[in-house]
Amino acid sequence: MASITVRELSRSFGATAALDRISFDVAEGTFFGCFGPNGAGKSTLLRVLTGQLPPTAGEVLVSGIDVQGNGIAVRERVGIVPEAESPPSYLTAYEYLAFVGRVRKVDDVEGRIERWIDFFDLGASQDVLCKDLSKGTRQKVMLSSAFMHDPPLLFLDEPFVNLDPIYQHKLREYLLHLREEGRTIFLCSHILEAAQKLCQEMIILNRGRIVASGSVPQLTAEEDLETLFLRLVEEDVHP
Amino acid sequence: MFILRAMLREEYRMHSSRTSSRMMFALPAFAFTIALVTSLALGNIMGAMSLEELLFNVNAGVFLYGVSVGALGFIGRTLVERRQGQLNSIIAMPSLLPMSYRSTFLCFFASDAIFYFALLIVPALLGILASLPFTHFSIVSVLSASLSLALSFLYGMSLSFAVSVAGTRSRGAFAIIAAAIIALLLGHGALHFYGIEWLLPTMGYQFSAPPLGADAPLAALFLAATIMATLLLYAVAIIMVPESFQGREARHGRLYPRYFARFASFGSFQPYLAKEMVDLRRSGAVGRMVLSFVIPLTMLSFTSWYVNNGLEVPVGFNIVFYAAMVGFFSVVLYTSLTEVDAHDFYGTLPVAVPRVIRTKLIMFLMLTMGISTAFVLGIAALNGEAGMLWLALPVLYVVSVYMVVATAYLTGLRPNSSLFDPAVLSKFIVISILPSLGLTLMSFSVGRTELAAVAIAGVLVLLLAAAMLLYRRIDAKWSGRGFN
Numbered sequence: 001m002a003s004i005t006v007r008e009l010s011r012s013f014g015a016t017a018a019l020d021r022i023s024f025d026v027a028e029g030t031f032f033g034c035f036g037p038n039g040a041g042k043s044t045l046l047r048v049l050t051g052q053l054p055p056t057a058g059e060v061l062v063s064g065i066d067v068q069g070n071g072i073a074v075r076e077r078v079g080i081v082p083e084a085e086s087p088p089s090y091l092t093a094y095e096y097l098a099f100v101g102r103v104r105k106v107d108d109v110e111g112r113i114e115r116w117i118d119f120f121d122l123g124a125s126q127d128v129l130c131k132d133l134s135k136g137t138r139q140k141v142m143l144s145s146a147f148m149h150d151p152p153l154l155f156l157d158e159p160f161v162n163l164d165p166i167y168q169h170k171l172r173e174y175l176l177h178l179r180e181e182g183r184t185i186f187l188c189s190h191i192l193e194a195a196q197k198l199c200q201e202m203i204i205l206n207r208g209r210i211v212a213s214g215s216v217p218q219l220t221a222e223e224d225l226e227t228l229f230l231r232l233v234e235e236d237v238h239p
Numbered sequence: 240m241f242i243l244r245a246m247l248r249e250e251y252r253m254h255s256s257r258t259s260s261r262m263m264f265a266l267p268a269f270a271f272t273i274a275l276v277t278s279l280a281l282g283n284i285m286g287a288m289s290l291e292e293l294l295f296n297v298n299a300g301v302f303l304y305g306v307s308v309g310a311l312g313f314i315g316r317t318l319v320e321r322r323q324g325q326l327n328s329i330i331a332m333p334s335l336l337p338m339s340y341r342s343t344f345l346c347f348f349a350s351d352a353i354f355y356f357a358l359l360i361v362p363a364l365l366g367i368l369a370s371l372p373f374t375h376f377s378i379v380s381v382l383s384a385s386l387s388l389a390l391s392f393l394y395g396m397s398l399s400f401a402v403s404v405a406g407t408r409s410r411g412a413f414a415i416i417a418a419a420i421i422a423l424l425l426g427h428g429a430l431h432f433y434g435i436e437w438l439l440p441t442m443g444y445q446f447s448a449p450p451l452g453a454d455a456p457l458a459a460l461f462l463a464a465t466i467m468a469t470l471l472l473y474a475v476a477i478i479m480v481p482e483s484f485q486g487r488e489a490r491h492g493r494l495y496p497r498y499f500a501r502f503a504s505f506g507s508f509q510p511y512l513a514k515e516m517v518d519l520r521r522s523g524a525v526g527r528m529v530l531s532f533v534i535p536l537t538m539l540s541f542t543s544w545y546v547n548n549g550l551e552v553p554v555g556f557n558i559v560f561y562a563a564m565v566g567f568f569s570v571v572l573y574t575s576l577t578e579v580d581a582h583d584f585y586g587t588l589p590v591a592v593p594r595v596i597r598t599k600l601i602m603f604l605m606l607t608m609g610i611s612t613a614f615v616l617g618i619a620a621l622n623g624e625a626g627m628l629w630l631a632l633p634v635l636y637v638v639s640v641y642m643v644v645a646t647a648y649l650t651g652l653r654p655n656s657s658l659f660d661p662a663v664l665s666k667f668i669v670i671s672i673l674p675s676l677g678l679t680l681m682s683f684s685v686g687r688t689e690l691a692a693v694a695i696a697g698v699l700v701l702l703l704a705a706a707m708l709l710y711r712r713i714d715a716k717w718s719g720r721g722f723n
Contacts, residue, residue, distance in 0.1 A: 052586045052721050069719065075589040082587055089580045090521040091514065095495035102499060102510035103588050127490040129521065146587070 002061070003028040003153055003184040004049060009058035011044055011208075018044040020208040021058070026201065029182040031175070033199030033216070035190060035225075037233055040205040042188040043083050046157050049186065050080050063153060076104070079146035083157040083188070086138050089131035093122055093141045096130055100145040116144035119174075120167065135162040143171065153184045160191055172198065196225045206233050242343065246329050246350035254354075254659040265661040267362035273668075274366025279373055294384060294445050295435070298391045301360075302439055303535040305395020307571055308355060311348055312403030312476065313527040317578065319484045334484070344480045348400055348473065352393060358659075360392055380450035387448070390465045391441040397472035399530055404476045406526040413526050417534065424537045440465040494520060511590075511598040515576075519602075524579045531571050533610065539564060540618050558624040559695065560682035562615050562631035566638025567675055569607045573643050574654045576603055582652055582722045592717040596647050600710075603643050611635055627685060630692055633699060634678065641702040645670045648709040651717050674702055 004026035011019040018041045026032045036042050047053040049062055051071025060067045062074045087096045094113060101109035117126050120140035125133055130141060139162045146154060159175075160168045175185060175198055189195050195202070196216060204212040211232045212219060219228060281293075318328040330347050333340045364385040371378060402420070406413030426432045436443030443461035447454040498513035505512055519525060540561070576599045585595060615635050619625045649666055650657035657663045677698050684691035 047586075047721075050586075054719060072589045072591055075587070080587040082583075084583075086581075086584065088514065088518070088584055090518045091495060092491050092493070095493060095517065098493075098495050098499070099510055099514050100588065102513075103590060127493070129489075129491060132489070142587075 001028050002026060003030070003063060004032075004186065005059075005061040006049075007059040009045075009048065009060055010056045011041075011048055011053065012056045017208050019048070019055075022203075022205070022208075022210050023058075024203055024210065024213055026184060026186060028184055029179075031179045031185045031198050031200050032187065033195045033202035034186065034188045034205060035192065035195060035202060035229060036205035037190065039207075041208040042205055043157055044208075045205070046080075046082075046155050046186070046188050050074060050078060050155050077151060078153045078155055079149065079151040081139075081142050081146045081154075081156045081159050083161070087130040087141045087145070090129060092127045092129055093117075093133065093137070094126040096141060097144055097148060101148060104149045106149045112148045113144075116148055119170075120144060136164060136167070139163055140167065151183075153186070154178070155186045155188075157188045158191075159187070160189070160194055168194070192225045192229060196220065204229060204232055211235075242329065242338070243346040243350055246346050247353060249329055250350050250354045254656050266358050266659060266664070269661045269664065270359045270362040271366040271369070274363040275369050278367045278370035278376075281370075281374065281376075291446075291451055294387075294451065295442060297384075298387060298439065298441055298445060299538060301388050302391040302395040302441070303538055305392040305397075306399040306535055307395075307531045308351065309348075309396030309399030310403040310527050310530045311344070311351060311396075311400050312405070312407045312480075313523065313530075314403075314578075315344055315347055315480075316407045316484060316523075340482050340484070341477055341480045344404075345477050348396070348476070352396060355392070355396075356389070360389060364388065377449070383448045384445065384450070386462075387441045387445045390444075390462075390469065391439065394439070394441060394465055394469045394472075397469045397476070401472040401476040401479070402530060403527070404479045406523065406530075408479060408481060410523065410526065413529075417526075417529050420534055421537050424534075428537075428540065436461065440468060491521070505601070508594075508598055508601060511594065512601060515579075515598055515602045518579045519606075522579050524575060528572055528575045528606070531575055532569070532607075535571075536565065536568065536610070536614050539568060540614055540621075557682060557685060558615065558619045558622060558627045558631040559634055559685050560679055561618050562635040563638050563675065563678040563682065565611050565614055566635050567642055567671060569603075569611055569639045570642045570646050572607050573599065573603050573646055576606075577652050577654055584722075586722045592651060592720045592722065593713045595722075596651060596713055596717060599652070600643060600647055604640070607639060608636070611639060630685065630695060634682075634695065637699040637702050637706075638674070638678070641674070641706040642671060644706040644709050644713075648713055648716060651720065652722075670705075674698060 002025045004024075006025070007023050008021050009019055009023070010017065010021050022045075034042050034045060044053065048055050049060060049067065051062075051067040051074040054068055063077050065073050065077075067074050087093070088099075091099060094117070097113045097116065098109060101112060106112060117123055120143070122137065122140060122144070125137050130138060133141065139159075143159060146156070156175075159171060163171060172194060175187075178185060179198070179200075185198075187195065187199065199216050202213070202216055202219065203210050212228070216225070219225075223231070315330050319331045319334070330343050332338055333343050367381055367385065368378075370376075371381060398420075402413065402416050405416055423438055427435055427438055434443075436446060440461050444458050444465060446452055447458035447461060452458070494517045495513055498516045499509060502509045502512045502516075582595060612632065612635065615631055616628070619628050619631065624631075646654055646667070649663055649670075658667060678695065681691050681695050681698070685695070
C-alpha cells in the first residue's frame with residue numbers, strides 16, 4: 001500500500017513554478033529520498049506533503065488522506081523536521097517537548113521527554129531557552145519533537161544539518177532501525193553520502209521537475225550517486 | 240547610507256508581503272483622501288469642538304501613534320533573537336558582518352520614521368493642504384499645525400525608542416522610566432502641577448503659533464525644545480543600544496507545566512494558553528505592552544480629563560465615551576500579542592491558524608479586561624461619573640471584544656503588516672469608525688435623554704452579534720492558511 005501518492009502536483013509562487021507536474025508513490029515501510037540542488041523544490045514539496053502549503057494543482061494523498069484541506073489530520077499522523085524553523089524562542093527545550101506532547105495528546109509525556117533527552121544528551125541544556133541554544137542543540141530538539149509520538153511516517157528535511165559527526169552517526173543508526181521496523185521515511189537532503197546509505201527509493205528534483213526516479217541500487221548500478229546527481233542536473237540545465 | 244537604503248527596501252517588502260506593490264502605494268493616496276475629507280468636514284466638527292481641543296486631540300493622537308510604532312528597542316531585539324527562524328533582518332547582521340548594532344539601530348529608527356512619514360504622515364498633511372481652497376483656514380495656520388503634528392509624531396517615536404532600548408538593557412530601568420512617565424502624566428492630569436506643554440512641547444508651540452496664538456519667540460522656544468528633546472532621546476537611545484545581543488545559556492525554572500496545570504479549565508486551549516503565558520513572562524513583551532497600551536491609555540485618560548475640565552468650554556465627553564475609546568484602543572494589545580514570537584514552528588504540529596488566533600484572543604481578554612476596567616473606574620472616579628458606570632462598563636467590554644475579534648478576523652496573526660494593505664485597512668476603518676461614530680454621538684446624550692442609553696444598548700447588541708459572527712468565520716477565512 002502506498003504511504004504517499006503524488007499525482008501531477010504543481011505548486012507556483014506567482015510566475016515561478018516551484019513544483020511542475022510531478023508524480024510518484026512511496027510504498028509503506030520505504031526509506032525514500034528526495035534529492036536536488038538548492039532551490040530544486042525539495043522543501044516546497046515537503047511542505048505540500050505535510051499540508052503546510054496547498055498545491056496549485058494535482059493530488060496528494062498521505063496515509064490515504066488528501067492533504068488539501070486536511071493538514072491537521074496529516075500532521076497528527078506524521079513527524080516533521082523542517083529545514084529552517086526553530087523551536088519557539090521563550091520555551092526551554094524541556095518545555096517545548098512538553099508542549100509538543102500536550103498538543104499531540106500522547107501518553108506518558110514525561111517518560112517520552114526523558115527518552116529523547118537521554119538519546120540526544122540534552123540533559124545540560126534542557127532548561128535553557130531555545131533561543132539561547134546552539135544550532136545543533138536546536139536541531140536535536142526539533143528531531144526529538146518529531147520522534148516523540150512514534151509516528152509511522154516521518155518527513156525529514158536536512159535532518160543531519162548542524163549535528164556533529166557523533167550525532168549524525170547516532171541519528172543515521174536510529175533511522176536505519178526505524179526502517180527495519182517498517183516505518184516510512186521521506187528524507188530531503190543534498191548530503192548524498194548519508195542518503196545513499198539509508199534510502200531504498202529516490203527521486204532527484206531539479207527546477208521543480210523529477211529528473212530521475214527509482215530504486216537506489218538500480219539508479220546507482222553504473223555510477224555512484226554523486227556522479228549521477230551531477231550528470232542529471234547538468235544535463236537538465238544544458239540538455 | 241546604504242544600510243538605510245537597504246532597510247527602507249526591507250521595510251517596504253516586509254509590509255507589502257501581504258499585499259501587492261500597487262495596493263501598497265495606494266496607502267498614501269488613502270491617507271491623503273481621508274485627511275482631505277476630514278478637513279472638508281472640519282467645519283461641522285468645529286461646531287462641537289473648539290479649535291484648541293481639536294488641535295490638542297490630533298497632536299495627542301499623533302504623538303501616541305509615534306509612541307506605539309517607536310518601540311524599536313523591543314522590536315529590534317525580537318528581530319535579532321529570532322535570527323534562526325525563517326525570516327532574517329538587516330538589523331541582525333552585526334552578528335555576522337563588521338557593522339555595529341548602534342549604527343544599525345540608528346538606521347532602523349531613521350528608516351521607520353521615513354517609512355511612516357512617506358506613507359502616512361506626509362500624504363495626510365498634503366490632504367489637509369489640498370483642502371485649503373475649499374475651507375477658510377489660512378495656509379500659515381495649516382503649515383504651522385502640520386509642523387507641530389510631524390514633530391509630535393517624531394517626539395513620540397523617540398521617547399518610545401529610548402524607553403524601549405532601556406527596557407532591553409534592564410527590566411528594572413524600564414519599570415522605573417515607565418513609572419516616571421506615568422507619574423509625570425499624573426502630575427499634569429490629576430495634580431495640575433504643570434501644563435500639557437511641559438510634557439508635549441509641540442502643544443506649547445501650537446498654543447503660541449497660528450492658528451491658536453501669535454507669540455513668535457515663545458513658539459520658537461517650544462519648537463527648539465521639541466527638536467532638542469527629540470534628538471536627545473534619539474541620541475540617548477542610540478548610546479544605550481547594546482553591542483551584543485547574545486543570549487546567556489541561563490537555566491530557567493519549568494514554568495510551562497505550572498501554567499499548563501493552571502489553565503486546566505480551558506479545555507483544548509490549555510497547552511496553547513500555557514505557552515502564551517510563558518512567552519509573555521520571559522519575552523519582555525509585557526514591557527512593550529506597557530509602552531503601547533498602558534502609557535497611551537494614561538495619556539488618553541488625561542486627554543479625557545483635560546477636555547472635560549481643563550478647557551474653558553467643556554464638550555460633554557463622558558465616561559461612556561471614554562469607555563468606548565478604551566475599548567477601541569485596546570486592540571493594539573492584540574498586535575503586541577501576535578509579535579511575541581514567530582509562529583513558524585506550529586507548521587510541524589497538528590495545529591491550524593484559527594486555533595492560534597483564538598488562543599491570542601483569549602489571552603487578550605485575560606490581559607486587557609483588568610487594566611481597561613481599572614482605567615475606566617479611575618476616570619469615572621476622577622470625573623465624578625461613577626453613576627454612569629452601569630453603562631460605561633458594558634460599553635468597554637463589548638467594544639473591546641468586537642474590535643479585537645474584528646481585527647483578528649481581518650488580519651489573522653499578522654495585524655501589523657496586514658493593515659498596510661489598503662483593502663484590509665478600508666475594511667478595518669469601516670468596522671471601527673462606524674460603531675465609534677455611533678457610540679460617540681450617542682454618548683454625548685447620555686444623562687440628557689433616556690433614549691440615548693437604549694440606543695447604546697441596541698448598538699452593543701449589534702456589535703456582540705457581529706463579534707460572534709466574525710468569531711465563527713475565523714475558521715472559514717484562516718483554516719487553509721500556513722504559519723509563514
